[in-house]
Amino acid sequence: TQLLEQSPQFLSIQEGENLTVYCNSSSVFSSLQWYRQEPGEGPVLLVTVVTGGEVKKLKRLTFQFGDARKDSSLHITAAQPGDTGLYLCAGVSFGNEKLTFGTGTRLTIIP
Amino acid sequence: DAMVIQNPRYQVTQFGKPVTLSCSQTLNHNVMYWYQQKSSQAPKLLFHYYDKDFNNEADTPDNFQSRRPNTSFCFLDIRSPGLGDAAMYLCATSRDWTSTSTDTQYFGPGTRLTVL
Numbered sequence: 552t553q554l555l556e557q558s559p560q561f562l563s564i565q566e567g568e569n570l571t572v573y574c575n576s577s578s579v580f581s582s583l584q585w586y587r588q589e590p591g592e593g594p595v596l597l598v599t600v601v602t603g604g605e606v607k608k609l610k611r612l613t614f615q616f617g618d619a620r621k622d623s624s625l626h627i628t629a630a631q632p633g634d635t636g637l638y639l640c641a642g643v644s645f646g647n648e649k650l651t652f653g654t655g656t657r658l659t660i661i662p
Numbered sequence: 663d664a665m666v667i668q669n670p671r672y673q674v675t676q677f678g679k680p681v682t683l684s685c686s687q688t689l690n691h692n693v694m695y696w697y698q699q700k701s702s703q704a705p706k707l708l709f710h711y712y713d714k715d716f717n718n719e720a721d722t723p724d725n726f727q728s729r730r731p732n733t734s735f736c737f738l739d740i741r742s743p744g745l746g747d748a749a750m751y752l753c754a755t756s757r758d759w760t761s762t763s764t765d766t767q768y769f770g771p772g773t774r775l776t777v778l
Contacts, residue, residue, distance in 0.1 A: 584766060593666075593752050593769030594705070639704055650767060652704035 555642055555653035563659040572625045572656045574640035581645045583616055583623045588637040630660045665689050666770035668753050674776045675743050683738040683773045685753030694736040696728060697752040705752055748777045
């Protein structure tokens with residue numbers, strides 16, 4: 552069973568600070584997705600990374616897929632209260648149609 | 663425009679009383695998924711359909727059943743809800759298997775189930 556561990560599990564920081572969330576596995580994934588989920592809502596896709604070493608930017612968010620396609624990181628610059636939410640990474644394995652979700656990081660940005 | 667719609671958004675049922683949750687999609691996607699998400703946890707896949715082909719996860723309790731009468735609709739039936747079944751239930755769709763493409767899964771807003 553593939554396992555995606557996210558760290559930290561909880562993170563509470565002041566507005567304007569930078570932060571990095573990690574998503575690690577011992578398994579190789581064909582692609583990896585990051586979602587943000589707000590309370591009472593379904594997860595919303597932020598990005599999909601496919602190539603080892605790939606870096607994608609979405610405004611203040613930077614996503615990186617590890618060279619070996621086993622891990623990923625999400626870096627947020629100058630965090631804002633609107634960034635608050637549950638961040639989930641999810642990997643797609645070769646030959647497996649299912650998403651494996653990470654354990655989640657609950658982020659709170661304090662104004 | 664909503665693409666994956668779930669009804670109701672909030673459902674309250676009694677212990678042991680059957681309940682049905684509904685999901686519809688306007689994306690004409692082949693694959694539909696049902697997930698269970700408990701508080702502060704990651705979504706857990708219960709089962710999925712590729713068209714009419716049903717795939718049950720090995721650890722999904724028999725208490726949970728699903729129906730997909732057509733491409734647009736999928737239902738989750740909980741035959742005898744227990745207190746431990748209280749959770750957010752998420753429906754998702756994808757055009758094809760996510761492993762064969764970079765297609766993503768689009769999630770609905772979820773139905774929060776309370777069991778009294």
